Amino acid sequence: MNTELFISRRLFFEKGDKKFLSQKIIRIALVGIALGLAVMIVSVAVVTGFKREIRNKVIGFGSHIQVVNFDSNNSYETLPVSKKQSFLEELKTIYGVKNVQTFATKPGMIKTDEYIQGIVFKGADAGYDWTFFRNNLVEGELPAINDSVRSDEILLSGQVAKLLDVSVGDRVVLYFINEDENNPRMLQLSVCGLYNTSLEEFDNLFVLGDLQQVQRLNNWRSDQISGFEVTIADFNRIDAIEQEVRNAVLDYSIENDAILRTTNITREYPQIFDWLSILDMNVWVILFLMALVAGFNMISGLLVLILERSKMIGVLKALGSPNWSIRKVFLYLSAFLTSRGMLWGNAVGIAFIVIQHFGRVLKLNPATYYVDVVPVNFSLFHLLLLNIGTIVVTVLMLVIPSYFVSKISPERTIRFD
Template identity: 50%
Template sequence: MNVELFIARRIHFGGKADQGKTRITPPAVRIAVAGIAIGLAVMILTVAIVVGFKQEVRDKVIGFGSHIQITNFDSNSSYETAPIHVSDSLLDMLRQTHGVRHVEAFATKPGLLKTDTDFQGIVLKGIGSDYDWGFFRKHLVEGRPFSVTPGRMTTDVLISRHLADLLRLRCGDSFLAYFVQDDIKARKFRISGIYDTGFSDYDHLFVLADIEQIRTLNDWPSDAVSGLELLVDDYDRLDETAERVDTLLLNRRDNAGNTYFVRSIRELNPIIFNWLDLLDLNVAVILALMMAVSGFTMISGLLIIILERTNMIGILKAVGQPDRSLRRVFLYISSFLIGRGMLWGNVIGLALCWVQWQFRLLTLDPSIYYLDAVPIRLSIWSWLLINVGTLTVSLLMMLAPSYLITKINPARTIRFE
C-alpha cells in the first residue's frame, strides 16, 4: 500500500471533515488551480494563434511564388525579366529530384490595367497548362479558373477582388491592359474568375493569364519563360531541397547560354520570413511568463497547505514518518492540484480555439496582418508538448517549497495546535 498516496488523498479529497473550523485551504487551492488553468489556456491559445498565423502567411506567400524559383541569373529584381529556355530534359530532371513535388513554368510582365474611368498598375503573371491551381481554387470568390491549352492562346484571366472592386469589374467583363516594350502594346482580356487571398501586397498587383500572352508581348519563342516554380514535399527541408536543385544546375546552361539562378521563397521574401521568425521569440517569452505565473501560484498554494497541516506533520514525524516520505505526500497533493488546473486549462483553451476556428469571431485588418481573422492551427504534438512541459515544470517547482517540511519541529508543533 502506498501510504503517502493514501494520506495525500485523505488531505485533498477528505477535507470536508473539519467543517466546524475556519479553513484557509479552499481559497488557496482555488487560486492555485486557477493559476494553472489560466496559464495553460493562454499557452494553448498562444501557440495555436502564432503557429496558425505563421502558416497562413507562409502559405499565401508560397501560393504566389512557390517554394523554389529558378530564373535567369542576369535578371534584375523587377518583373520585366530576362528569359530562360526550358527543355524537356531539364523538366524531367527537376521532377525526378528528391524532395520536389511539382514543377511549373511562369512568366511576368508589368503593365497598366485600364477601364473607361479608372486605371491601375498590375503585373501579368503568365502560367501554363502545368500550373497547380490548388492555392487559387481555395481563395476563389467568384467564377472559375481558366483553362490553358498548349498551342492555343486564351484571353481569360484571374484578377483579385480588390482590382475588380477598384475598377468596377465583374466576372465576364472585359478590360484593356497596356504594356510598354519598344512601343505601347494593348491586349484585351476577359475575367473568368475573381480571387481574394487577403494578402494585400499581392492582391493589389497580380493578374493571372495564359503564358502565351507574355511570350507574344515579348516576342519570345515557345520554350522561353521568366522562370520555373518548384513545390517541395516538405517545407521543413526547403533549404536542403533548394541546395540540391542549385547543385544540379550549377554547371548547366540553357540553349541560349543563360545561367540558372536558384532561390528559395525565404530568399525571395527575406523581410516577411524574418518577421515570422521573430514571432517564435514572442511565443517563448509568453510561455515562460505563463509557466512562471502558474508555478508561483502553485508554490504559494503548497506553502499554505503545508503551514496549515503543520500539526499533522509534527505528529507523523513523532511516530517515525521520515521527511522524505512527508515531502512525497505534499508532492502528491501538488500533482492533484496541477492535474485539476490542467484539466480546466485544456477545456478552456481548446474550447476557445474551437470557437475561433469555427466562427472566426476575432477579425483582423488584412492590410496590416495579411489575414482577415485570427487563425488557429494546433497539432496534437504541440498540444501534448505544452501539457507535458507544464506538468514537468510545475512539479519541479514544487520540490523547493516541499523542503519546508524538514524545518518543522515535532515537539513544538504538537504542543501548539
Template identity: 70%
Template sequence: MNTELFISRRLFFDKANKKQLSQRIIRIALAGIALGLTVMIVAVAVVTGFKKEIRNKVIGFGSHIQIINYDSNNSYETSAVSEDQPFLADVKALPGVKRLQPYATKPGMIKTDEYIQGIVFKGVDENYDWQFFNKHLIEGQLPNINDTARVNEVLLSAQVAKLLRLKLNDRIVVYFITGDEVIPRMQQMQISGIYRTGFEEFDQLFIVGDLKQIQRLNDWRPDQITGFEVIATDFFDIDNIEQQIRNIIISYREENAEILRTQSITRVYPQIFDWLSILDMNVWIILILMVIVAAFNMVSGLLVLILERTGMIGVLKAMGSPNWSIRKVFVYLSVFLTGRGLLWGNIIGVAIVLLQKFFHIIQLNPESYYVDYVPMNFSLSHLLLLNLGTIVITSLILIIPSWFISKISPDKVIRFD
C-alpha cells in the same frame, strides 16, 4: 508500495478537506493555472496559425523555390530560359519535391476610362496547380488555359476589381512595355474569375492568365519562359531541397548554355519572413510569464497546505519518516492539484481554439492584418508540449517551498496540538 504517493492520493481525494481554508486558496491557484494554460494555448494557436496563413499565401503566389535565369534581377521583367531542361526529371524525383511547373511574369498596367492600376501578369500553362487560387476564388471560374490556342481569360483580385470598378466578365485593356519600345503593347483580356486572399499587398499586384500571352508580348519562342516553380512538401526543408536542386543544375550545365540560379521564397520576400520570425519572441514571452504565474500560484497554495498539515507532518516525523519522504508527499499532492488546473485549462483553451477555427467568430481587417479573421492552428504536439512543460516546471519549483518541511520540529508541533 509507494507510501508517499498513497498518502498524497488520500489527501487529494479526501472530501473532508474541502471545508478547510486551504481549499479556497487552492481553488484560486487552480483558476490561475487554468487561465494561464488557456492563454498559452490560445497564444500559440493564434501566432502559429497567423504565421502559417501568411506563409501559405506568399507561397501560393510564388511557390517554395524558383529556378530562373542568372541574369534576372529582382524585378518582374525577367530574362528568358528554355523550358526544355535536361535536369527536370532529376529535380522532380527529389524527395520533398511535390510539383514543378513553368511560369512567366511581366509587369503591366490596366487602364480604364477613369483609373489606372499597375499590375504583374503571371502566366501559367495548362498543367498549373490551381489549388491556391481555387481556394480563394469568390466569383466566376479559373481561366480555361489549354496547350493549343492563346487564352485571353485572366484571374483578377477583388481589390483591383473594386479599385477599377470592374466586375466579372468585363473586358480590360492591359498595357505592357517590351524592351526599348517607346509605344506600349496593348492586350485586351476578359475577367473570368475574381479571387480574394486577404493579403492586400499581393492581391493588388497579381493577375493570372495564359503563359502564351507573355511569350507573344516578349517575342519569345514557344519553349521560352521566366523559370520554374518548385512546390515542396515541407516548408521547413526548402533550404535543403534548394541546395540539392542547385547541385543538380550545376551538374547538368553545359558550356555556352544559359546560367540558371535558384531562389527560395524566404529570399524573395525576406521582409515578410523576418517579420514572421519576430512573432516567435512574443510567444516565448507570453509562455514564460504564464508559467511563472502558474508556478507562483502553486507555491502559495503549497505553503498553505504545509501550514495546515503541520500536525500530520509532526506525526510522520515522529514515526521516523525522513524529511525528503514527507516533502515528496506534498510535491505529489501539488502535482495532482496542478493536473486538475491543467485539465480545465485544456478544456477551455481547446474549446476557444476550435470555435474560432471553424466558426471565425473574431473578424479582422485584412488591410491591417492580411487575414479576414483570427487564424487558429490546432496542434496536438503543441498541446502536449505546453502541458508537459507547465507541469515539469511547476513541479520543480514546488520543491523549493517543500524545503520548509525540514524546519518543522515534531515535538513542538505535537505539543502544540
C-alpha cells in the same frame, strides 16, 4: 511501494476536511493554472495559425523554390530560359517535392478611362496548379488555358477590380513596355474571375493569365519561359530541398545555355518572413509570464497546505521520516493538483480552438491583419509540450518552498495539537 506517492494520493482524493482554508486557496490556484494554460494554448494556436496563413498566401503567389535565369534581377522583368531542361525529371524524384511547373512574368499596367494600376502579369500553362487561386476565388471562374490556343482570359483580384470599376465579363486593356521599343504594347483581355487573399500587397499586383501572352509580349519562342516553380510538402525543409534542387540544376547544366540559379520564397520576400519570425518572441513572453503565474499560484497553495498539515508532518517526523521524504509528499500532491487545473485549462483552450476553427466567430480587419478571421492551428505536438512544460516548471518552482517542511518541529506540533 512508494510511500510518499501513496500518502499524496490519499490526501488528493480525501473527501473530508472541507473546512480547511487550503481548499479555497487551492481552488484559486487551480483557476489560475487553468486560465494560464488555456491562454498559452490559445496563444500558440493563434500565432502558429496566423504564420501558416500568411506564409501559405505568399507561397501561393510564388511557390517555395524558383529556378530562374542567373542574369535576371530581383524584378518581374526576367530573361528567358528554355523549358526543355534535362533536370526536370530528377527534380520530381527529390523527396519532399510535390510539383514542378513553369511560369512567366511581365510587369505592366491596367488602364481605364479614370484609373490606372500597375500590375505584374503572371503567365501559366495548361499544367499549372490552380489550387491556391481556386480556394481564394470569390467570383467567376479560373482562366481556361491550353497549349494549342492562346487564351484572352485573366484572373483579377477583387481589390483591383473594385479600384478600376470592372467586373467579371468586362474587357480591360493592359499596357506593357519593352526596353528596345518606343511604343507600349497593348492587350485587350477579358476578366473571367476575381480572387481575394486579403494580402493586399500581392492582390494589387498579380494578374493571372496565359503564359503564351507573355511569350508574345517578350518576342520569346514557344519553349522560352521565366523559370520553374517548385512546390514542396514541408516548409521546414525548404533550405535542404533547395540545396538538392540546386545540385540537380548544376549537374545537368548545358554548356553555352543560360546559367540557372535557385532561390526560395524566404529570400524573395525577407521582410514578410522576418516579420513572421518576430511573432515567436511574443509567444515566448506569454509562455514565460503564464508559467510564472501558475508557479506562484501553486507556491501560495503549497505553503498553506504545509501549515495546515503541520500535525501530519510532525507525526511523520516522529515515525522517522526524513525531511526530503515529507517534501516529496507535498511535491507529489502539488503535481496532482496542478494536473487537475491543467485538465480544465486544456478543455477551455481546445474548446476555443474548435469553436473558432469551425464557427469563425472572431473576425479581423483584413486590411490590417491580412486575414478576415482569427486563424487557429491545432497541433497535438504543441499541446503535449505545453502540458509537459507547465507541470515540470510548476513542480520545480515548488522545490524551494517545500523546504519549510524541515522547519516544522514534531515536538511542538504533537504537543499543542
